[in-house]
Amino acid sequence: MTIYVNESDLVVNIAINQPNLxxxxxxxxxxxxxxxxxxxxxxxxxxxxxxxxxxxxMLQVTFPxxxxxxxxxxxxxxxxxxxxxxxxxxxxxxIITNPGGEINTVAYDSGVITEERVSDVFxxxxxx
Numbered sequence: 704m705t706i707y708v709n710e711s712d713l714v715v716n717i718a719i720n721q722p723n724l725x726x727x728x729x730x731x732x733x734x735x736x737x738x739x740x741x742x743x744x745x746x747x748x749x750x751x752x753x754x755x756x757x758x759x760x761m762l763q764v765t766f767p768x769x770x771x772x773x774x775x776x777x778x779x780x781x782x783x784x785x786x787x788x789x790x791x792x793x794x795x796x797x798i799i800t801n802p803g804g805e806i807n808t809v810a811y812d813s814g815v816i817t818e819e820r821v822s823d824v825f826x827x828x829x830x831x
Contacts, residue, residue: 705797710771716753717762719783721792724760726752732784733764735796771800
């Protein structure tokens with residue numbers, strides 16, 4: 704699953720493979736864990752069920768302020784929990800944020816004069 708998180712609109716609709724998911728008053732917990740740092744971002748009881756049928760359910764999840772500008776592009780583990788306990792669904796999610804990790808306009812300079820050096824060829828064999 705791929706989620707696009709834009710800082711101007713932090714509410715994202717997510718389709719999950721849970722049929723006939725019940726509507727809970729407090730919502731569902733949607734938790735993501737970074738694969739590299741194992742840092743957990745618990746999105747709290749923000750998983751509101753928009754609709755559910757015999758095939759899948761559509762959740763509305765609200766990401767925290769600043770998440771879209773935090774360069775959190777990557778692959779995460781996700782869990783869908785009830786009351787922050789036993790997950791009913793686990794998997795991988797690819798998150799793409801608004802900045803997208805773009806390169807800044809400041810050029811990299813190592814400070815070494817010979818950084819752009821081009822090699823000279825002194826000997827080249829002549830094959831006949």
